[in-house]
Amino acid sequence: PLESILIVNKLRTQPVIEAIHMFLNHLKTHHPGTKIYAEDRPDIPPGVEAWKPGPNSPPISLIITLGGDGTILHASSLFRSGAVPPVLSFSMGTLGFLLPFHIDDFAHALSAVTTGSATVLYRMRLSCEFKHHQNPKNEEEQHAPWQVMNEVSLHRGQSPHLNTVDLFVDGQHLTEAVSDGLILSTPTGSTAYSLSAGGPIVHPSLSALVLTPICPRSLSFRPVVFPGGRVVEMKVSAHSRAPAHVSMDGQVARVLLPGEAVVVRASEYPIPCINRSSLAREGAQGEGAPPGKEDDWVRDINNLLQYNATFRSKALLRHDR
Numbered sequence: 001p002l003e004s005i006l007i008v009n010k011l012r013t014q015p016v017i018e019a020i021h022m023f024l025n026h027l028k029t030h031h032p033g034t035k036i037y038a039e040d041r042p043d044i045p046p047g048v049e050a051w052k053p054g055p056n057s058p059p060i061s062l063i064i065t066l067g068g069d070g071t072i073l074h075a076s077s078l079f080r081s082g083a084v085p086p087v088l089s090f091s092m093g094t095l096g097f098l099l100p101f102h103i104d105d106f107a108h109a110l111s112a113v114t115t116g117s118a119t120v121l122y123r124m125r126l127s128c129e130f131k132h133h134q135n136p137k138n139e140e141e142q143h144a145p146w147q148v149m150n151e152v153s154l155h156r157g158q159s160p161h162l163n164t165v166d167l168f169v170d171g172q173h174l175t176e177a178v179s180d181g182l183i184l185s186t187p188t189g190s191t192a193y194s195l196s197a198g199g200p201i202v203h204p205s206l207s208a209l210v211l212t213p214i215c216p217r218s219l220s221f222r223p224v225v226f227p228g229g230r231v232v233e234m235k236v237s238a239h240s241r242a243p244a245h246v247s248m249d250g251q252v253a254r255v256l257l258p259g260e261a262v263v264v265r266a267s268e269y270p271i272p273c274i275n276r277s278s279l280a281r282e283g284a285q286g287e288g289a290p291p292g293k294e295d296d297w298v299r300d301i302n303n304l305l306q307y308n309a310t311f312r313s314k315a316l317l318r319h320d321r
Contacts, residue, residue, distance in 0.1 A: 002114060004035040006051055006060045006085070008075040010067030012043045016092055019066055019103045020045050026107055031114075034061075039078075053078040060085045062113065066103065069096035069192075073249045076125065076149040076271055086120060086272045088113060097191050097300050100276035109274070119275045121296075123204050124186045124228065125267035128152050128248065131235070132260050147267050148248045150189030154234055154256070155181030155214060159242035162217060168233040169226065176237060179216035181244070184209060184232055184264050191305070193250075199223045201307075204297060207266060228266045235261035 037051035091099035126148040167174040185194040187202035199212035207228025246254040301307040
């Protein structure tokens with residue numbers, strides 16, 4: 001049963017406002033007992049209760065996101081200290097890897113969730129903690145590790161000098177990296193920043209850590225995939241000529257000085273994302289697709305990335321369109 005729903009949306013452009021209004025009308029008609037929350041911000045929809053993240057926040061049964069991939073990353077950041085409710089994502093004109101459904105399908109998707117015919121993919125998150133020279137600036141930083149869905153990246157920021165970073169895996173020194181930066185991503189994040197930097201494509205159902213260098217000084221420094229149970233420490237070398245800026249899911253989080261580090265491991269709290277492949281078969285079979293029969297990810301890398309599309313294939317696609 002849907003006891004409560006949290007709506008997370010991008011900036012309220014007119015299409016987003018209309019979609020929220022349509023969605024709220026549907027909920028009031030078909031789920032009148034469901035409490036509806038939205039983030040506590042100035043553009044909160046009328047008739048919706050404000051919600052703030054924290055230990056005393058009201059429990060949420062389902063998260064609804066309206067927007068692009070960044071909206072899901074933002075929803076992940078709202079649940080930094082514990083489990084994440086299931087996420088049902090709708091695109092608002094921009095297709096991405098994390099957007100299974102179009103907003104026009106919201107009634108069908110919501111019905112599949114409430115009747116138990118939807119399947120869930122648990123997308124891995126990273127838990128990140130910092131090692132500083134001094135004590136943490138506040139108690140929150142000391143006790144609440146960052147939870148990252150895509151990647152944590154160390155980069156040189158505006159400095160003209162390369163970073164020198166020591167890499168440790170389970171406490172064992174792996175290498176000294178001299179580069180523009182390093183990306184440590186989840187399988188979900190392997191098709192984001194890491195892919196642009198030359199990293200591999202990793203299926204999101206795997207538990208793995210993907211290390212990708214950014215413009216390394218050595219030609220033999222190649223991407224590496226570690227098992228998800230490893231602990232990776234990235235420490236700014238004492239003789240690094242530049243501090244390292246730390247970005248997490250595209251947001252600047254910290255600046256690490258020489259001798260400081262970030263320690264990354266698999267989070268205990270992945271993100272349960274509702275798939276569309278099971279819903280696509282629901283109308284034909286009356287139930288969700290069995291596991292392994294269809295894969296949203298396979299469809300996405302072909303349709304969105306044009307994976308291994310030859311020149312002839314692209315020409316045929318244009319002809320079909």
